[in-house]
Amino acid sequence: MAEPVTLFGGGPGQSEALRRLEAVLFASAGPLTEEALAARLPEEDNLSHRLRQLQTIYANRGINLVEVADGWAFRTAGDLAYLMTAERVAERRLSRAAMETLAIIAYHQPVTRAEIEEVRGVAVGKGTLDILLETGWVRLRGRRRLPGRPVTFGTTAAFLDAFSLAAITDLPGLDDLKGAGLLEGTPPAGFSVPIPRDDDALDADEDPLDADDGDDAPAL
Amino acid sequence: MAEPVTLFGGGPGQSEALRRLEAVLFASAGPLTEEALAARLPEEDNLSHRLRQLQTIYANRGINLVEVADGWAFRTAGDLAYLMTAERVAERRLSRAAMETLAIIAYHQPVTRAEIEEVRGVAVGKGTLDILLETGWVRLRGRRRLPGRPVTFGTTAAFLDAFSLAAITDLPGLDDLKGAGLLEGTPPAGFSVPIPRDDDALDADEDPLDADDGDDAPAL
């Protein structure tokens, strides 16, 4: 590591000259050419030498004095550049539409976009499915053996994690939903809440995904 | 002038810790709180000590490490102000009335407009509080639990930064004013001497601002 550097060792004049130079360079919004520095520090008679001196003083420090294309400037030492980056986790909540779509996927999987729309009664925006795929909670499972071979969606292990479910079958059934007041009234004949499953085995009418069904650009 | 200071003399670990701290502080234009520094430098286990060390190292330099607005920042040395003609911002000249009003807000905060008027003995001009809010030095804090629910004013971190104060308790002459009972209400005085505080916690007789108390059109 760096040798101990004795700073501002010379006479008072030298100290003052270095103080002035470092203050001006520090406060400047951009690099300063030697001409600009000379204009700011008219008493300085040996600017080039002084700049080299200051550069040596700062050589092993957290900030270095560097000569860039348009002059001199202080910059963070190259090996400390990593300090100038920060990782941040931004927590987001799903929109109402996305949450409804996710719930339908969870209960009705494997399910196609058209089937989701049938349950919701409204169209599902492409953005909603993109966001759900981005959460990592929803995945493409396969393709339904139907005209157009639509993609089927299902949930992932990360989904179970995020919603504190031990298994997808822990999702409450019709009676539980009614008991919790989440569904009210008398279900009509034929109304059912499916028992969900999220395993990898494909349904009888599901084909595997095609080789080119990349995660990046799924043909929804 | 300064004694020669031996820099970064300790072991390589100490050098590195100081280099990192100096780099992070140097890179920032505004003050960094110790919490913010700790978040940026998670390996640092003795931040307060290291900051003092760095402050000593820079004490006689053209740039100083100063404690300001609950944080730390590098600033050019005060005696070199004459060199900074290019960086000097056009000083916003406050009227005498605005300066007094700012002082009253700083020393008496949280304070309502009526209380400011009581101290000054005249009505606060329409523009005075607007101008102080515009400087960013004064903010709306809350509402006093009194008829009409008047807004309370206080100072900001930018105020501390602008006037080179480490904390609101560093206001000049604060102790003398307290000792002389001049920060108490009109006699007969209350039981305790209030100390100005600019933190966000509301007083017992302060309510939070209403949702519609926009910064643009404060209901003064």
Added chain:
Amino acid sequence: MSEDPPHLRLVDDFEDPPRTPLEDDDMLHVDVAGFEGPLDLLLALARRNQVDLMKIQILPLAEQYLAFIKRAKDLRIELAADFLVMAAWLAFLKSRLLAPDENDGGADGEELAEDLAFRLRRLEAMREAADALFARPRLGLHLFARGAPEVPIIHEEKSYKGSLYELLSAYGTVRQVELARDTKMEKRPVFSLVDARRVMERIVGGHAEWLPLEALIAAMPSHESRRAVIASTFGAALEMAREGKISVRQSAPFAPLYLRSNGMDGAETNKDG
């Protein structure tokens, strides 16, 4: 006459009129335009004579102020109302200081004088504080921050959050459409004014002491909505006060309300606050 110095109203000028120096003993510079109200003028008069504001003598100060105002009047200088109100108040204070009235405990001249002295000291102190504040090294004038700050690059990682409840209620909302729904109109909780009044007449009527409104509310029959009970009890109290049957008292804004029966001589209605 109020016991406090008159409330001073003069909108201060933004252009900062120069403070008139009060150097001449005979106060030739009678010009109130330079003063920010009577308190400012009083402070200038006090400072002219005394360096130590801790020992302001209010009586001579009051006399000087009155002399100043008289002179301004003689010179037919138009004075703002505040200056005249202050003059009247100081004349009153002067009479109190010279001839204390033993029987009037309300307005002790010494206390009023000390109050005024305190205000003058406080104004002076705040002016000095403003000067001290603006004498400090200021950012951008004396001290400068790094001119080319290096802004940290922040990599933001998105993380989504959701609760099982949100998931299930979303699913419920979707599937609910398929179910016939029974709609029930919720009954609005009402506690009638008549009921409240009946209880109040019984309780307040049987009491000679002040009773807090809270106690009455607590004594009301149990009801699902406390707000409705409070509203009706308060309403009934106002009605009974209007009829002169009870008195209502409150010591300060938002302080507890107290009620008392006016008994037989139900004529006196005392309601303040």
